[in-house]
Amino acid sequence: MFKHLITGTATLALMTGTALAQDVAREDTVIFDLDRTITDPTNFNWLTDGTGVRRMHGGHQVMWEPLFILDYNTGELDPWLAIGFEGNDDSSAFTISLRDGVEWSDGEAFNADDVVFSINLALENEEITAREASAIRSQVASVEKVDDLTVSVTLQAPNPRFMVENFGIRIFGSYLIMPEHIWAGQDAATFTFPEPIGTGPYTFTSAATNRAIWDRNDDWWGAKTGFMDLPEPQRVIFLETGGEESRAQLIAGNDLDAAQNVSVGTFEAVRAQNAAVIAWYEDYPYAAAxxxxxxxxxxxxxxxxxxxxxxxxxxxxxxxxxxxxxxxxxxxxxxxxxxxxxxxxxxxxxxxxxxxxxxxxxxxxxxxxxxxxxxxxxxxxxxxxxxxxxxxxxxxxxxxxxxxxxxxxxxxxxxxxxxxxxxxxxxxxxxxxxxxxxxxxxxxxxxxxxxxxxxxxxxxxxxxxxxxxxxxxxxxxxxxxxxxxxxxxxxxxxxxxxxxxxxxxxxxxxxxxxxxxxxxxxxxxxxxxxxxxAKLIPFNTTYWEGWPTNDNYYNHPFFWWNTGHQIVHGLTKVE
Structure with missing residues (x-):
């Protein structure tokens, strides 16, 4: 199915333009497939990007955390940065309760001011074009801070689906909260956010047109508060693989841990070369819906x-x-x-x-x-x-x-x-x-x-x-x-x-x-x-276990979504 296999870290260095790291071994690094070029590696303003590319190379999988995550298995909204919400009788207003102790990676507190500020970014700036921003603008009438951990949102019209649509990652992403102390006073349409920060357990290290590198923040708020243990990978790389044949070569050679969609023929050829490669189903048709x-x-x-x-x-x-x-x-x-x-x-x-x-x-x-x-x-x-x-x-x-x-x-x-x-x-x-x-x-x-x-x-x-x-x-x-x-x-x-x-x-x-x-x-x-x-998504279990599968259904396997946080947290190192 593919002509030959290229193996070893030399391939990865060639693809990324850099060696893995001075102090992070391959077995402590998880490498995700990126199916597109990073057209502007220094621009993290996702609000003006309708394609998602400014967040898909790790931004919303390891750095920007969501308020909630929709569990496709149960249909419930699982709490993350928020712990709950309540709507009024006709679903025309919602009160959101935030989690105590959340911090931005620079140590500043994450609180209601950030949520109010971020929603107002969409309401007050018609020129920002991200789909999620357009949805907020078309639905929200006003937003206000009740206290440091409570936000009240009033809608233009009743909408019982408001929370899951905008803050639950129903499809691909959610409306992401930005740090007020960095964005305040910036032009929302032109600010590039070149040194991005988030509340997630990884911080931005570097990026080029074909890769982005993120390193674990061992001072992450989630571990300090007991919300969740630190994820095991010390480093996360999102790597543009250049197409199906290339990603097949890389994952078969253990230079890629999670690949984008491939054909059945390619998957079966990869698995014949490397028995550690799995998919959603163990047997045909392999793919997840x-x-x-x-x-x-x-x-x-x-x-x-x-x-x-x-x-x-x-x-x-x-x-x-x-x-x-x-x-x-x-x-x-x-x-x-x-x-x-x-x-x-x-x-x-x-x-x-x-x-x-x-x-x-x-x-x-x-x-x-x-x-x-x-x-x-x-x-x-x-x-x-x-x-x-x-x-x-x-x-x-x-x-x-x-x-x-x-x-x-x-x-x-x-x-x-x-x-x-x-x-x-x-x-x-x-x-x-x-x-x-x-x-x-x-x-x-x-x-x-x-x-x-x-x-x-x-x-x-x-x-x-x-x-x-x-x-x-x-x-x-x-x-x-x-x-x-x-x-x-x-x-x-x-x-x-x-x-x-x-x-x-x-x-x-x-x-x-x-x-x-x-x-x-x-x-x-x-x-x-x-x-x-259907997505036939190969995962490599040589270095990492805990990938989402039909037998390990903690959520779907789409690692390029905002739900990628769950996948990174779910991985355990193979000893």
């Missing part, structure tokens, strides 16, 4: 895809089973609806199916071509044409992962065979998330913008309401409704979803509202669900 189901985004303002019939035609052409078998090597399953297919989501999935929203596993090209021809297109050789124009489409895809590009290669081939001149347009990660998606600079694109719902439906459905429609060329708020879906059906959908938003979690009316809304979604097809996402 990812909460962000994959889909084809469609810009509904661009002809001919502004016609719902043409969008439905594309949905008929796509063979989801082939995507599973070819692009994912059988490690996942076709999406039945827009939702991640977790057990808690089953009532809502069934409501969507009853409303006509279930997608077929295989293609119905005849039905697709009937819709295309009904829109006035005529097959002329390989492709359909109308008024001298060939029916064509460009599909933008993030080039950061072979998962993305392989999937769109399959979709392009399917569309080509059906008479649409489709072409894949790979773009660099920063451009994809910074320009293509938020500004609607695409006809179609591959992504997961309905991501959000893991235990209730509003988090995903609320991303496609008309309140977030903006013109092409203007940034979509929080990446919501980048399809610019509008019109009567979208209005009716939005009314049902808005009603759902005000109901408490578990209210039986929510299931009925899902059915009402989903009927409009299925008819209009502003995006096309494709497959459930």
């Amino acid at each position: 990812d909460p962000c189901a994959r889909q084809l985004e469609i810009n509904t303002t661009v002809a001919p895809w502004d016609d719902p019939a043409m969008r439905r035609a594309v949905a008929h052409i796509i063979d989801r089973s082939q995507i599973v078998n070819v692009a994912y090597e059988g490690t996942t399953e076709p999406s039945r609806t827009m939702f991640a297919q977790y057990g808690a989501m089953q009532p809502f999935i069934q409501a969507a199916i009853a409303a006509g929203g279930e997608l077929p596993m295989t293609a119905d090209v005849d039905a697709a071509q009937a819709l295309i021809e009904g829109a006035g297109w005529t097959r002329d050789g390989d492709y359909y044409t109308k008024d001298g124009e060939t029916l064509s489409v460009e599909i933008h895809v993030n080039s950061a992962s072979t998962e993305y590009t392989r999937t769109i290669d399959v979709v392009v081939e399917q569309l080509q065979r059906a008479g649409i001149d489709a072409r894949s347009v790979p773009v660099e990660n920063g451009v994809f998330w910074g320009e293509v998606l938020p500004f609607g600079a695409y006809e179609m694109s591959y992504s997961w913008l309905s991501c959000g719902s893991v235990n209730e439906p509003w988090a995903s459905m609320g991303r496609y309401t008309v309140k977030d429609v903006v013109p092409v060329g203007e940034r979509s708020p929080g990446f919501n409704n980048t399809a610019r879906w509008d019109g009567a059906a979208a209005e009716a959908y939005s009314a049902a979803v808005d009603e759902m938003a005000s109901l408490p979690l578990g209210d039986p009316q929510i299931v009925d509202l899902v059915g009402q809304a989903y009927g409009h979604l299925a008819e209009e097809m502003p995006f096309i669900p494709l497959v459930q996402a």
